[in-house]
Amino acid sequence: MKQNLMKESNESINKAVEYLEKKKLVALKTETVYGIACDPGNIYALKKLYKIKQRPFYNPLIIHVNSIDLAKKIVHTSKDAEYLMKNFWPGPLTLILPRKLNNLIHDLALSGLQTVAIRFPKSGIMSKIITKFQKPIAAPSANESGYISATDANHVIDSFGNKIDLVIDSGRTNYGLESTILDLTKKPYQLKRHGVLDYKIISKKTGIKIVEEDPRKIDLKKPNSPGQLLKHYAPKTPLFTNVTEPMQDDAFLNFGKKSINHQASLNLSVSADLDEAAYNLFDFLRKLDKLKKKRIVVAPIPNTGIGKTINERLFRASI
Numbered sequence: 360m361k362q363n364l365m366k367e368s369n370e371s372i373n374k375a376v377e378y379l380e381k382k383k384l385v386a387l388k389t390e391t392v393y394g395i396a397c398d399p400g401n402i403y404a405l406k407k408l409y410k411i412k413q414r415p416f417y418n419p420l421i422i423h424v425n426s427i428d429l430a431k432k433i434v435h436t437s438k439d440a441e442y443l444m445k446n447f448w449p450g451p452l453t454l455i456l457p458r459k460l461n462n463l464i465h466d467l468a469l470s471g472l473q474t475v476a477i478r479f480p481k482s483g484i485m486s487k488i489i490t491k492f493q494k495p496i497a498a499p500s501a502n503e504s505g506y507i508s509a510t511d512a513n514h515v516i517d518s519f520g521n522k523i524d525l526v527i528d529s530g531r532t533n534y535g536l537e538s539t540i541l542d543l544t545k546k547p548y549q550l551k552r553h554g555v556l557d558y559k560i561i562s563k564k565t566g567i568k569i570v571e572e573d574p575r576k577i578d579l580k581k582p583n584s585p586g587q588l589l590k591h592y593a594p595k596t597p598l599f600t601n602v603t604e605p606m607q608d609d610a611f612l613n614f615g616k617k618s619i620n621h622q623a624s625l626n627l628s629v630s631a632d633l634d635e636a637a638y639n640l641f642d643f644l645r646k647l648d649k650l651k652k653k654r655i656v657v658a659p660i661p662n663t664g665i666g667k668t669i670n671e672r673l674f675r676a677s678i
């Protein structure tokens with residue numbers, strides 16, 4: 360086992376808290392993907408985080424909390440915001456809200472914005488660490504900026520080796536895709552990133568109106584739409600979507616029963632289950648990328664429910 364890799368335990372949790380206090384970086388499992396955690400109030404830790412991810416400074420970080428009360432110390436809420444929190448937290452929903460000024464969050468974590476993307480993940484380890492640390496945690500996904508997200512501690516080691524001070528292995532993440540991001544500072548409220556939760560279901564359950572951001576209005580250089588960095592989630596191998604017949608030199612990412620006689624292939628879900636496909640997506644893309652074939656080609660994925668999020672990730676990975 361690598362020196363910086365520890366299984367989840369009381370010992371590794373205590374070590375993580377000690378490391379966060381010492382401005383170090385710690386990779387942790389959430390229910391969506393693995394994140395690289397640091398103290399969002401500390402500029403030294405933040406700079407280190409941006410550097411190892413090679414993340415542009417204009418792309419702000421999601422702030423993680425373990426209670427609505429802690430969220431209220433960081434952001435101004437509203438009736439709708441609190442209703443969404445009560446219905447979907449802890450869970451894969453991130454809300455963008457106006458920031459409160461205090462020293463819990465440094466400007467750099469927010470890329471200078473006056474808003475905070477905040478979430479309460481359903482992650483036992485994250486919750487325990489926030490309780491002991493007594494502060495919120497900034498945690499972007501544990502991948503090099505632009506590369507495939509990490510859904511397993513070994514993915515984090517594959518991407519960063521020992522550059523992260525501590526990686527805690529809590530097993531595979533539960534969903535395999537990132538949280539849904541809603542911007543509540545816009546009227547009507549805007550979906551900023553497709554994610555595990557279908558925004559139409561959020562709307563239906565709460566009666567709160569949410570619209571998809573108009574892609575023509577996205578300013579790629581401006582951080583107020585930072586989730587919209589166009590190319591993202593991309594393997595090093597060029598990726599092509601909606602392919603039914605792979606060529607000999609291709610690595611093939613299949614979906615559904617249609618069996619195909621192709622050696623370098625993985626099936627996201629033989630039973631065409633979109634949740635299973637979401638769970639496998641990033642892991643299988645990383646596996647196929649390692650084969651170093653000419654192309655990775657992906658079978659058509661139905662564009663419904665979480666399939667929409669899968670297709671959005673594949674689209675960004677393909678451009």
Ligand code: AMP
Nearest residue numbers: 419420421472474475476499500585586
């Ligand atoms: P990740 O870095 O993979 O955890 O993704 C976090 C996403 O949240 C990125 O797309 C960020 O650009 C986005 N984000 C974080 N803070 C804000 C904010 N204040 N306003 C809009 N988007 C944000």
Ligand code: MG
Nearest residue numbers: 499500501508
């Ligand atoms: Mg990410």
